[in-house]
Amino acid sequence: MTWLGSARRWWVVFIAPSFALLLVFTVLPIVAAAGLSLFKWDLLTPPEYQGVGNFVELARDAEFRAALWHTIVFIIGYLPLVTAAGLGLALLLNRPGRRAGAWRVAFFMPVVSAWVAVALMWKWMLNSRFGVINWLLGLVGIEGPAWLFERGWAMVSVIAASVWKDAGFVMILFLAGLQAIPREYREAASVDGANRWQAFWKVTFPLLTPTVFLVLVILLINSFQVFEQVWILTGGGPLGSTTVVVERIVRHAFTFGRMGYAAAMSWVLFAIIFSVTLIQTRLQRRWVHYG
Amino acid sequence: MHALGWGLLTVAAATMVFPFAWSVSTSLQTKEALLRIPPQLIPESPSLDSYRELAQVMPLGRIVLNSAIVTLFITVLQVVTSAMAGYGLARFRFRGRHGLFLVYLGTLMVPFQVTIVPLFILMRWFGWINTLQALILPGIASAFGVFLFRQFFLQMPAELEEAAALDGAGPWRTFWSVAFPYARPATATHGILAFMASWNAFLWPLFVARNENAMTLPVGLASLHGRYETDWNLVMAGSVIAVIPVIVAFAVVQRHMSPELLVGGPR
Numbered sequence: 001m002t003w004l005g006s007a008r009r010w011w012v013v014f015i016a017p018s019f020a021l022l023l024v025f026t027v028l029p030i031v032a033a034a035g036l037s038l039f040k041w042d043l044l045t046p047p048e049y050q051g052v053g054n055f056v057e058l059a060r061d062a063e064f065r066a067a068l069w070h071t072i073v074f075i076i077g078y079l080p081l082v083t084a085a086g087l088g089l090a091l092l093l094n095r096p097g098r099r100a101g102a103w104r105v106a107f108f109m110p111v112v113s114a115w116v117a118v119a120l121m122w123k124w125m126l127n128s129r130f131g132v133i134n135w136l137l138g139l140v141g142i143e144g145p146a147w148l149f150e151r152g153w154a155m156v157s158v159i160a161a162s163v164w165k166d167a168g169f170v171m172i173l174f175l176a177g178l179q180a181i182p183r184e185y186r187e188a189a190s191v192d193g194a195n196r197w198q199a200f201w202k203v204t205f206p207l208l209t210p211t212v213f214l215v216l217v218i219l220l221i222n223s224f225q226v227f228e229q230v231w232i233l234t235g236g237g238p239l240g241s242t243t244v245v246v247e248r249i250v251r252h253a254f255t256f257g258r259m260g261y262a263a264a265m266s267w268v269l270f271a272i273i274f275s276v277t278l279i280q281t282r283l284q285r286r287w288v289h290y291g
Numbered sequence: 292m293h294a295l296g297w298g299l300l301t302v303a304a305a306t307m308v309f310p311f312a313w314s315v316s317t318s319l320q321t322k323e324a325l326l327r328i329p330p331q332l333i334p335e336s337p338s339l340d341s342y343r344e345l346a347q348v349m350p351l352g353r354i355v356l357n358s359a360i361v362t363l364f365i366t367v368l369q370v371v372t373s374a375m376a377g378y379g380l381a382r383f384r385f386r387g388r389h390g391l392f393l394v395y396l397g398t399l400m401v402p403f404q405v406t407i408v409p410l411f412i413l414m415r416w417f418g419w420i421n422t423l424q425a426l427i428l429p430g431i432a433s434a435f436g437v438f439l440f441r442q443f444f445l446q447m448p449a450e451l452e453e454a455a456a457l458d459g460a461g462p463w464r465t466f467w468s469v470a471f472p473y474a475r476p477a478t479a480t481h482g483i484l485a486f487m488a489s490w491n492a493f494l495w496p497l498f499v500a501r502n503e504n505a506m507t508l509p510v511g512l513a514s515l516h517g518r519y520e521t522d523w524n525l526v527m528a529g530s531v532i533a534v535i536p537v538i539v540a541f542a543v544v545q546r547h548m549s550p551e552l553l554v555g556g557p558r
Contacts, residue, residue, distance in 0.1 A: 001449035003383050003462050010462040011388075014379030018372040019391065021432035025410065026398050032409035043412070092300045105542045106304040109311060112537045114491035116509040117530035120516055121310045124317065124523045132313055132330055168307065225402055228493050232513060246404055250497070253408050266405040273402060 037264035042257040054264035064265065067243040068272075070155070074244065075223045077159040083215060085163055086170025091200075093171070094178045107168035115165070119232035122161040123148065126233075151241045154234045158242060161229055170215055177211030178204070209288045217280055224273050245269050311534070318342070318528035325523055341528040348525065349515055350503045355532065357500075358490060358507040360423060365430040365489040370482050373433050374474060377440025378466055382452075392441075395434040403494070411498045425499040426507065430489055436481050443477040444470060479547040487537050508533045 003010065037054055041047035058064055093103060110118060125133050126147040134144030147157045181204060189199040227246035230236065236243040236251075245265065253262035312332070317325060319337035345351055380392055410429055419425040451473060455465040471478075493509040500506050506514075512529045519525050 001382065001452045001456070007462050008383060008385065011379045011383035011385050013463070014375045014383070014466070015391065018376035018432050018437060019394075021372065021428070022395070022398065022434065025413075025429040026401075026406055026432060026434075027394065029406035029409035029413065030398065030401050032412075033405050036409055036412075043415070088299075089303060092296055092303070095296070101542075101546060103300065103304060104545060105538075106307050108541055108545070109534075109538055110307055112487050112541045113534040114493070114509050114512075114537070116491075116493050116512050117533040118310065120512060120526050120530050121314045123516075124527060125310060125313060127523075130326055130328070130330065130523075135328065135330055164306070164310075221402070225404060231493075232516070246494075249404055249407075250494070253411070254498070259408050259412065263405075263408045266402075266408065270402055270405050274400065277400075 033263045033266060036260050037267050039260040041259045043259060044257070047260070050260065054261050055268075057261070058264055058268060063240070063243065064245075064248055066240065067245050067248045070242055071224060071226060071244045073155060074159060074162075074226055075220070077155070078162050078223055078226075079216070079219055081159070082163045082166050082170055082219065083212070085167040086215070087174050087212075089167060089171040090174030090178055094175060104172075107171055109168075110165040111168040113165075115228035116232055118165060119161065119229045122157070122164075123233055126157055148234050149238050151238060154238055154242050158226075158229055158233055161233065162226070165229075166219075170219070173215050173218075174208070174211055177208050177214075181207045206289045210290055213280070213284050213288045217277060220276055220280070221273055224269065224276070314527040314530055317523055318531050320524055322522055322524050341524040342532075345515075345525050345528045345532075348519065349511060351511075351532075353503055354506050354508055354511040357423065357505055361426045361430075361507055362486060362489045364427045366482055366485045368427075368431045369433050369436055369485045370478055372431060373436030373481065374440045374471055374478065375466070376437045377442075378444050378470055380437065380441045381444035381447075382462075382470075395437050399434040399438070407495065407498060410495075414499050420499055421502050421504045423505050426492075426496055426505060429495070430492075433481075433485070436485070439481055440474060440477050443474050447473055476547065479544055483541060483544045486540055490537055491533075 038050055038052070039047040040050050040053070089107060125131050128134055128144065128146035128149070131144075131147075133147075137144040145153045147153050185203055185207065186199055189203045194202060225246055226244050227250070230242055230244050230247055231250075234242045236247050246269070249262045249265045249269070252258045252265065316332055316334055318341050319339070320331075320334045321338075321340065324331070324334065380388065414420055414425045414429075417425075447470065451469050452465050455469045460468065491509060492507070493513070496505075496507050496510045497513075500510060508529075512526070512533060515529055516526050
């Protein structure tokens with residue numbers, strides 16, 4: 001029903017609190033960030049107009065380029081693994097009798113927990129001398145590396161912890177997608193003599209592609225913003241081998257007091273996320289089936 | 292095949308739970324016991340000493356209280372303002388309705404990191420650095436919440452409100468007595484998400500809440516780790532305190548949640 005007559009005007013009352021806060025604390029800062037990116041400002045001395053100077057410097061900034069590359073390496077490792085893990089868990093749970101709350105709670109414990117807390121748990125488990133992971137590896141005769149202090153292994157550790165944390169989230173999205181697929185479709189496939197493997201790839205997966213698309217869009221947006229696990233686990237090290245884009249923004253705003261430069265970086269991040277999402281939406285027609 | 296499925300499921304669940312069990316175990320041991328090889332999952336002489344020591348090396352009570360206050364305010368206010376705005380957008384026709392909705396949608400696309408530097412400067416200008424309002428006020432408006440509730444109210448049967456309107460209730464009373472209760476699944480879903488996000492928040496508090504006046508648990512934990520790098524029993528005690536409330540809250544609320552809302556939402 002739609003409110004008419006004198007009741008119509010109540011829309012202002014309903015929308016005002018939320019919208020006023022949105023304007024002051026979200027819209028205004030977004031606009032301000034665009035302006036700020038044209039200035040050099042350390043908060044102590046008056047801001048200096050730079051034009052596109054910050055963006056020119058950014059294009060030449062080798063550390064920023066390295067951070068962008070590390071972010072992409074993270075995504076290349078994380079995205080396929082977490083998608084496969086989440087889909088696998090969803091397929092395992094999507095059976096009558098397996099929807100019990102206890103499973104869901106177990107798989108969701110990492111999802112709901114604070115990144116800082118679970119990153120610290122991983123940091124302790126990955127401790128090279130007293131950590132449980134290297135002890136377990138030792139039992140089977142493998143001498144584990146100093147995970148967070150060796151180039152290469154540090155990024156592997158960040159990716160592994162991230163897959164562990166987010167698999168349950170991806171699982172819940174896939175479970176919802178799977179439950180929307182009518183059971184008859186798969187039953188029809190098995191009557192036609194398809195085995196499970198064929199039934200999955202020929203029937204279930206095509207019907208699931210809208211969910212896969214949604215998962216990939218959400219995960220890509222999130223993973224370009226990877227920060228907390230890196231900040232706690234490696235702090236960008238060793239030797240700057242795991243620096244990421246948001247970590248650069250925080251460092252420049254905080255440690256170096258370069259507000260304008262950090263704002264310029266955040267706009268570049270936004271532009272990248274926006275373009276990637278746009279490209280994904282364009283490509284979806286080629287592989288997503290809306291049944 | 293059946294047994295294989297159960298086996299895989301059990302292994303996966305154990306992998307998810309193990310780090311938590313390990314942390315609890317670590318937090319119940321002394322620093323010296325942790326240096327033993329082989330490490331022990333079941334502590335020989337468990338004690339709560341780490342938690343006591345934690346309360347001595349940092350103002351734990353104050354930090355937990357800060358976290359609780361910020362989380363409570365953000366969760367309640369975010370749900371209420373989002374439900375109201377969602378109702379306003381779904382059930383009223385007015386000029387600029389589509390424009391308003393587009394503003395919400397637009398902000399949903401901009402990552403938080405874009406707003407963080409100007410927001411920090413705004414807080415400094417207000418003189419709010421290291422205050423709780425700097426953590427609470429920017430966290431209330433939620434474009435995602437408005438979106439979720441709007442979808443929900445668009446699908447609400449008109450008869451429910453018509454009955455209330457016949458009894459002479461205006462929009463305000465109808466909203467609180469009929470519409471908001473009807474949206475309970477959206478409230479549960481959005482409420483738990485808001486609770487998690489505010490209890491776990493790290494990036495924004497790292498900017499504006501660095502002393503004990505306003506420090507919340509994640510920032511407190513990170514600084515604890517910075518100072519007591521090798522005292523893993525202390526750090527794990529802090530981590531356990533940080534994760535227990537959300538896990539309990541989720542376990543209680545999860546049966547009322549509808550994840551389909553999250554998936555079917557943006558349509």
